[in-house]
Structures are given as C-alpha cells and as structure tokens.
Amino acid sequence: MCPVMDSGKSFLRNLFPRDQGVFDMRYATKGLGLGAALTAVCLAGPAATATAGPVTPAGSDRPSGPSVLVLTVAGGEDPATAPERRSAVLTCPPGPTGTHPAPGRACAALRSVDGEVGALVEADTDRICPMIWDPVTIKAEGFWEGREVSYERTFANSCVMEGATGPVFSF
Structure with missing residues (x-):
C-alpha cells in the first residue's frame, strides 16, 4: 500500500x-x-x-533511470530560512520538459557534467558582476539517471549564480 x-x-x-x-x-x-x-x-x-531503482542496460556499467530535478532559487544565506524566490521542475529524458523556461539548454548543460550540479560552477568565467552582497541560495533535488541528487550552494548575488550555473538556474 x-x-x-x-x-x-x-x-x-x-x-x-x-x-x-x-x-x-x-x-x-x-x-x-x-x-x-x-x-x-x-x-x-x-x-x-x-x-x-536504477536500471542498468545490458552491456553498460552506467545506471539509467529518471532524470527529474526540482530547482529552487532562494534569497538569503541560510538555506533553512531563506525565502524561496522561484522554482522550476526539469525533466530530461526522453525529451527535455518541465516548467523550466529552457529545458533543452539546461538538460544539455547537466548532461555535459553527468548530472553533477556542483561541476557547473564557474561555467562562465568572462561574466562581469557587481560586487554587491545580496546572497542567493540554489538547491537541486531529485534524480539524475536514477541517482539521487541533492545539491545546495549560496552565491554572493544572482549575477554570480547565473554565471556559475549557466542555463540550469536561469529561470
């Protein structure tokens, strides 16, 4: 039941x-x-x-399964008390869908780092951002190819966050 x-x-x-x-x-x-x-x-x-559970295709060491992430952007330093500003659902296979405004680009970015959200950091090193302390906390929770994903990080402001994470948290 x-x-x-x-x-x-x-x-x-x-x-x-x-x-x-x-x-x-x-x-x-x-x-x-x-x-x-x-x-x-x-x-x-x-x-x-x-x-x-994760399913491994015949002849493959890599697990496959659902790739569904709930992405959240909150204002503040403390993830426990930061008020949520916006959130989106991102589903990648079989096709990019969800409430994310650019699911194709976001899925491609995550696919390039094998779903490791932390590996997206410093994706755009040429971005120039103001030195303003307006902390933004991001959170990604869900599954990537059957593996559980739980990632959280605080950035100095939304410009720094968007430069570091590319299209994944640009919503």
Whole structure:
C-alpha cells in the first residue's frame, strides 16, 4: 500500500504545516512536485515500485533511470530560512520538459557534467558582476539517471549564480 495513503492524515495537511499562520508559497511549491511524484508512484502500484531503482542496460556499467530535478532559487544565506524566490521542475529524458523556461539548454548543460550540479560552477568565467552582497541560495533535488541528487550552494548575488550555473538556474 502507498505510505502517503496509509498515514491516516490528509495529504494536504502533510504538505502545509499547521503552525504557519498564513499561506506560505514555499510550502506550496515544494509540495507540488513531491505530491505529483508520489501520486504517480502510488497510482501506478506494484508495477512502478518493482522498477523504482536504477536500471542498468545490458552491456553498460552506467545506471539509467529518471532524470527529474526540482530547482529552487532562494534569497538569503541560510538555506533553512531563506525565502524561496522561484522554482522550476526539469525533466530530461526522453525529451527535455518541465516548467523550466529552457529545458533543452539546461538538460544539455547537466548532461555535459553527468548530472553533477556542483561541476557547473564557474561555467562562465568572462561574466562581469557587481560586487554587491545580496546572497542567493540554489538547491537541486531529485534524480539524475536514477541517482539521487541533492545539491545546495549560496552565491554572493544572482549575477554570480547565473554565471556559475549557466542555463540550469536561469529561470
């Protein structure tokens, strides 16, 4: 049975904590991607859970599987308290899709570094950015070819962040 359905609590109560006095968009955007993924797995049933792990094609050492990332840009130094400014979902194979405005370019950039978001750093060394301290924290969570991805980094400002990460966090 699906753990989301077995919890005995409303799915929305799990996504939106009660201690928040007002509606907070951070919880809504985080819950939407996760909720959609959990719903798809729960509705698919045993067929989806039987093949949920990384699959290695015949004659290949490299695992393959889903490449779905939730990309988040937040303002502030502390990732735990930084208010989310924007987020996008990026799905790469079989074709680049998602809510990202340029999924093809973002997937190509990630493919060039084998999904290692940290390897994108310093992608554009010719970029000139102002020396203004307006910290921006990025986060990438999800799966790349079946491997779990969890990356987080704080940059001095959005110009430095866009120069370092290229098209992946340009949304």
